[in-house]
Amino acid sequence: MTWSSVEQFRAKTDRNVLRLQEEKKAGRKVVGQYCIYTPMELVLACDAIPVSLCGTKNDSIARAESILPRTLCPLIKSSFGFALEDSCPYLAASDLVVCDTTCDGKKKMFELLALRKPVYVLELPQRQDQDDLIFWRRQLALLKAKFEAFFQITISNQALWQAIALTRRFRAALQKVLDLARRKPSPLTGLELHEIAFRASFIPDYEERIDELERIAREIEASACPEQEGEGARILLTGVPTGLGSHKVIRILEECGARVVCIDNCSSYKRVRPDPEGEDDPLTLLAKRSLALPCAVMSPNPGRFTTVAKLARDFSVDGVCDLTWHGCQTYDVESYSLRHSVQEELSLPFLQIVTDYAEADGEQLRIRIQAFLEMLG
Numbered sequence: 001m002t003w004s005s006v007e008q009f010r011a012k013t014d015r016n017v018l019r020l021q022e023e024k025k026a027g028r029k030v031v032g033q034y035c036i037y038t039p040m041e042l043v044l045a046c047d048a049i050p051v052s053l054c055g056t057k058n059d060s061i062a063r064a065e066s067i068l069p070r071t072l073c074p075l076i077k078s079s080f081g082f083a084l085e086d087s088c089p090y091l092a093a094s095d096l097v098v099c100d101t102t103c104d105g106k107k108k109m110f111e112l113l114a115l116r117k118p119v120y121v122l123e124l125p126q127r128q129d130q131d132d133l134i135f136w137r138r139q140l141a142l143l144k145a146k147f148e149a150f151f152q153i154t155i156s157n158q159a160l161w162q163a164i165a166l167t168r169r170f171r172a173a174l175q176k177v178l179d180l181a182r183r184k185p186s187p188l189t190g191l192e193l194h195e196i197a198f199r200a201s202f203i204p205d206y207e208e209r210i211d212e213l214e215r216i217a218r219e220i221e222a223s224a225c226p227e228q229e230g231e232g233a234r235i236l237l238t239g240v241p242t243g244l245g246s247h248k249v250i251r252i253l254e255e256c257g258a259r260v261v262c263i264d265n266c267s268s269y270k271r272v273r274p275d276p277e278g279e280d281d282p283l284t285l286l287a288k289r290s291l292a293l294p295c296a297v298m299s300p301n302p303g304r305f306t307t308v309a310k311l312a313r314d315f316s317v318d319g320v321c322d323l324t325w326h327g328c329q330t331y332d333v334e335s336y337s338l339r340h341s342v343q344e345e346l347s348l349p350f351l352q353i354v355t356d357y358a359e360a361d362g363e364q365l366r367i368r369i370q371a372f373l374e375m376l377g
């Protein structure tokens with residue numbers, strides 16, 4: 001089914017790079033970031049534009065492999081390849097790049113990136129206890145001080161609260177769209193959900209992001225539910241980040257007849273986590289919300305299991321597919337425990353797929369996915 005709001009959104013977001021370059025010409029500062037642990041509110045409070053720099057394309061990987069090990073995760077190689085080629089307009093526009101110490105490969109890549117761009121490294125704790133929260137809040141306070149010195153400004157609490165209110169509205173609007181897929185059948189395909197979340201995150205103006213997402217939600221909410229036949233198995237995709245260019249598994253799942261109704265990764269549903277309630281210090285609020293993210297770089301990472309269980313229920317899924325990039329040890333190891341939790345506690349079929357951005361294994365994946373879907377009946 002074609003939605004006019006989605007078509008309009010595509011046409012608008014085709015101009016995302018151009019819009020960013022216009023803002024830059026007009027004097028706006030741009031801050032690149034590689035991970036959603038970095039709270040974008042700190043960037044917005046500087047009146048700068050936050051942009052995501054995670055590489056999602058295969059094209060830049062060959063260049064990266066001239067320096068980085070081939071066995072490294074494709075996301076790290078793709079990101080670094082763009083830096084070597086100087087071919088990413090978002091990286092080119094970034095005045096400063098904020099990096100988090102997440103996994104080992106990324107940490108070491110950032111050392112090399114720092115030879116090419118101004119980089120600031122946030123020390124991300126690997127646990128989510130009270131001590132870690134205190135440490136992480138201090139890291140955010142240091143980042144705030146860095147921004148103030150770098151951009152020659154003062155970030156007031158008022159500016160931080162305004163940024164928090166803005167991103168809260170953005171997350172609510174994005175969640176409204178992603179939650180449309182709770183309907184049976186889902187009015188949007190997994191590819192559409194994925195594309196909307198990805199493209200929206202590159203619209204430089206947050207008010208515009210919100211308007212666009214709300215328009216999509218309004219149009220689809222008001223439409224009648226199409227016939228239930230033909231939806232196929234409802235799949236929850238969890239695991240590593242994906243983007244346009246690294247969406248192969250979503251595409252193959254849907255080509256095989258499934259419908260990906262929820263994407264539990266940091267490019268999609270992990271972005272819509274709510275703010276903690278009753279917090280009156282903005283930095284503590286940001287530290288609490290971001291540190292609670294259930295990414296496999298945390299050890300232990302109990303939130304991943306409770307999140308998958310909740311999403312599986314909320315989206316009435318028939319099976320769970322766990323995507324792991326080659327070379328991503330954290331997600332690969334965690335998949336063992338996740339399989340146990342999904343199969344034993346949720347009684348749902350589970351499939352782990354380990355792949356990269358290339359198309360070479362497409363047919364092999366198709367056979368495994370078809371066999372998995374047949375099992376779902």
Ligand code: SF4
Nearest residue numbers: 034035036102266295
């Ligand atoms: S998967 Fe984890 S470490 Fe990687 S970008 Fe997402 S939140 Fe950050």
Ligand code: SF4
Nearest residue numbers: 073075103240327328
């Ligand atoms: S997918 Fe895994 S290896 Fe790749 S950057 Fe994220 S945490 Fe690191």
